[in-house]
Amino acid sequence: MIKLMDKWRITNHLLKHSSKLLFDRRLSANSHNSVFRSALECSESLVKRGFGNASTIRYRCFGSEATKFERNAAFSTLNSEDVSYFKELLGEKSVIQDEDVLLAANEDWMRKYRGSSKLLLQPRTTNEVSQILKYCNSRLLAVVPQGGNTGLVGGSVPVFDEVIINMGSMNNIITFDKGSGVLVCEAGCILENLVSFLDDHGFIMPLDLGAKGSCQIGGNVSTNAGGLRLVRYGSLHGNVLGLEAVLANGDVIDMLGTLRKDNTGYDLKHLFIGSEGSLGIVTKVSIHTPPKLSSVNLAFLACKDYFSCQKLLREAKRKLGEILSAFEFLDNQSMDL
Ligand SMILES: Cc1cc2nc3c(=O)[nH]c(=O)nc-3n(C[C@H](O)[C@H](O)[C@H](O)COP(=O)(O)OP(=O)(O)OC[C@H]3O[C@@H](n4cnc5c(N)ncnc54)[C@H](O)[C@@H]3O)c2cc1C
Missing domain, CATH: 3.30.465.10 (Uridine Diphospho-n-acetylenolpyruvylglucosamine Reductase; domain 3)
Known part of the structure; x- marks a missing residue:
């Protein structure tokens, strides 16, 4: 049990002190960025300490918030001819340059990541998506697909000035x-x-x-x-x-x-x-899609710690079998919100 708690503490520490991006150690080990380096070394030593007895050590290195990314110069920059092409393909209404709309589309749900795209496209058919991508590929314009923009890891917003391809109009x-x-x-x-x-x-x-x-x-x-x-x-x-x-x-x-x-x-x-x-x-x-359930019963239970919560799930699975359709836990902090 003590070993387990140690592992948990180490993992928790790693997660707390690392940032959003995972790096391939081979690519990053020579980094001159000192903040990134110390995060890397710290995670290595912690991983070694925590899983020292395992037969292989799996390195998982985290970049720091200070790591900067350069825009790949090989990508083109949007020009007025590109915009005209898209207007002809999709119609004026589906080619969005409105600043307010772009402001929202450039920022993720958590407000952690923000891009600077100047264009949002709203295709209505597969063929339109195909024509957009074909054109962007030939012009070397970077793109980012976007759905409801509720993702929690920043994947739905541009990093730089990518063209946003929003799928909201394909809703049939x-x-x-x-x-x-x-x-x-x-x-x-x-x-x-x-x-x-x-x-x-x-x-x-x-x-x-x-x-x-x-x-x-x-x-x-x-x-x-x-x-x-x-x-x-x-x-x-x-x-x-x-x-x-x-x-x-x-x-x-x-x-x-x-x-x-x-x-x-x-x-x-x-x-x-x-x-x-x-x-x-x-x-x-x-x-x-499964058939609708004929009845639903909900239980809200209090557990004294996370381990009893896990135990409860195990028991519920064992006793209820496939009748159990959902399980969620929330901690004290969330209760107080
Ligand atoms: C309140 C809340 C609760 C959540 N709960 C859960 C949960 O219980 N479990 C869970 O797993 N996740 C959860 N999430 C995160 C979840 O992944 C997203 O909410 C959802 O699945 C993303 O859908 P979206 O349409 O908003 O995609 P977006 O956020 O727009 O995009 C997400 C990623 O998918 C890509 N993408 C979007 N559409 C397409 C497409 N048509 N083709 C190719 N790529 C596309 C984007 O480029 C991006 O990388 C939650 C998020 C919130 C805000």
């Missing part, structure tokens, strides 16, 4: 099969709207999270969002049956299957689940 439900519970929709559908749609048909979404009023299914897929119901319905790797996505060069890949058991070849959709838009833009999602 394409099909819903009551027999199989398979829903096919566009990536910009807001989670809560899908919940309401399914409710009318006696089904629920397999995921539920606090940001449901703003987050989009494409964003959920791209972050591999878990949420409250994961304990019963599993992760999106199990529930997402298919995807359509557009690669950086504009190629559309159709992986929009609707079969639960599909063992034909490589299952490429899994690469996109949780990839934070780094592999392409998700444009359509096919997802398995």
Whole structure:
């Protein structure tokens, strides 16, 4: 138990004193940035102390807040010809240069990260997404896909002046099969709207999270969002049956299957689940939805510490089996908010 507490304390210390970015040690060990270096050394020695008896030591190094990133000079800068191209492709209304809109779109939910994009595009079809990416690729314009901008790790906002491709206008439900519970929709559908749609048909979404009023299914897929119901319905790797996505060069890949058991070849959709838009833009999602529960009971229990909380979850799983559909804990600090 003492060993376990030690590990917990060390991990906690590491998390507290490190910042947002993970670095590859081989790339960063020669860093001349002294703040970064000391964070690196500190984390190494702590990791060694904490896991010294393990057969291999896995280094996890954290960059410091002081680490600066340079804009890659190979990327172009947006010009008026680019804007004209996008206006012709999407129409004036879907090419946003309004300062207030851009201010909000450049900043993340936690207000920790802020970019300086001068352009936000709102495509309405897969073909438009494809044309945008093809053009940006040929012009070497950097882009960032954006859903509801509720992500908590800064992935949805530009680092510098990337063109923001917001998926909010691709918000149509394409099909819903009551027999199989398979829903096919566009990536910009807001989670809560899908919940309401399914409710009318006696089904629920397999995921539920606090940001449901703003987050989009494409964003959920791209972050591999878990949420409250994961304990019963599993992760999106199990529930997402298919995807359509557009690669950086504009190629559309159709992986929009609707079969639960599909063992034909490589299952490429899994690469996109949780990839934070780094592999392409998700444009359509096919997802398995479970039937609505006939009754729901909620218990609010007090535990004296985190370990009893874990014990409670173990017991609840053992005694309730798959009846247990959600489990969340909040600490004293959160209760006092
Ligand atoms: C109040 C609150 C509660 C939350 N609760 C949970 C929780 O319980 N469990 C959990 O796992 N997470 C939770 N989150 C974080 C969660 O990951 C996001 O809220 C949500 O999944 C992101 O969806 P979004 O549409 O807002 O995506 P965004 O924030 O816009 O984007 C997130 C990432 O996905 C990329 N992206 C967005 N759309 C696409 C697309 N169509 N194609 C390719 N890439 C795309 C972006 O570039 C970015 O990297 C919570 C967040 C908040 C604010």
